[in-house]
Amino acid sequence: MKCKKCGSKASVNMRQHRLALCKEHYLEWVPEQTARFIKKYEMFTHHEKILVAVSGGKDSLGLWDILVRLGYQADGLYLGLGIDEGINYSHESQRLAQKYADEHQLKLHVVDIEKEYGQPIPVLADKSHRGYGKPCAVCGLAKRHEMNRVARDLGYDVLATGHNLDDEAAVLFGNTLAWASEFLLRQGPVLPSSDGLARKVKPLCRFYEREMTAYCLLRGIEYIYEECPFADGSQSIYYKELLNQLETTRPGAKLTFYLRFLEARKTGELFIEKNVEQAHLHPCPKCGQPTSTDDLCSFCRMIEKVNAVT
């Protein structure tokens, strides 16, 4: 297969775009496309300060690399989750995030959940009895809480995450199966800022997971290859596998699924928009972040519960 731009041997073939590219042209194409998505969805400008949530994985390190190459002011945030499970998972992912930052002279903020809240994620999950024996729900809750807190405390204009199209399509698939309209209404490349919530953006939301892997491999970015030990058997992975089966026989199915959803959401074809979120949000009396509950937010409630049994 030949590169569409120069005719040399292609390294990446994107069947959904009917586009094959060599290494050189692929490494140009990915940042160009990212810049296009940032502009299209009005994510941020070159004058704004961006905080990139960096996990040490391919998507977040790839995102950080692309934003810096595009000339954005992008610092990193690494959250130490305290996941070990015999493979030193958090330690290794932090090492790789720090390595990337050091090699490119970039600023990486590090927040250690255990130091901040007394327990690592698996213990918080265990003691709070959330998540049916798996720490993923508590992990997601803590990450959202801490990313927002740090972005606001340190004065960043926007929080960028490395969610790719497979992530978005899997969430969309799950929410569609459940017709979870309140979640469907909130999904998109940009979550605007509101009282207490930093603007959140997903500049990679139109790249397949495969494309981000290819980007890191071709760019020589070392990322954590091992999967989080708790992700084994997760629903998101199962949905991604199902969608990849569909993609194999119908190239472009994942992209169409997501883009048609965004279009339908924007034009109001599917739902009558309600401002569900803002109508019921008020500040948590403990941390001040917006919550829909009457008292403490879910995160502070979880921490209190853990402290009560410790």
Next chain:
Amino acid sequence: MTVKLVLRDKEYEVKPGMTLLDSLKKINVLSESVIATREGEMILDDEILRDGDLVKLIAVISGGSR
């Protein structure tokens, strides 16, 4: 001689002369879910695998609380 494909800690063997795509079908691995490298270079679905080739398959799916 055969072609060896390695995905994480699993090893598979297929006959030489097949394309990468056919080899992946043979071992029930979705082409969409992996990137294949041979001698450090990425190879595409139409690549013919030769006798003695060692193909490293890199899983692209990650999950959990994203």
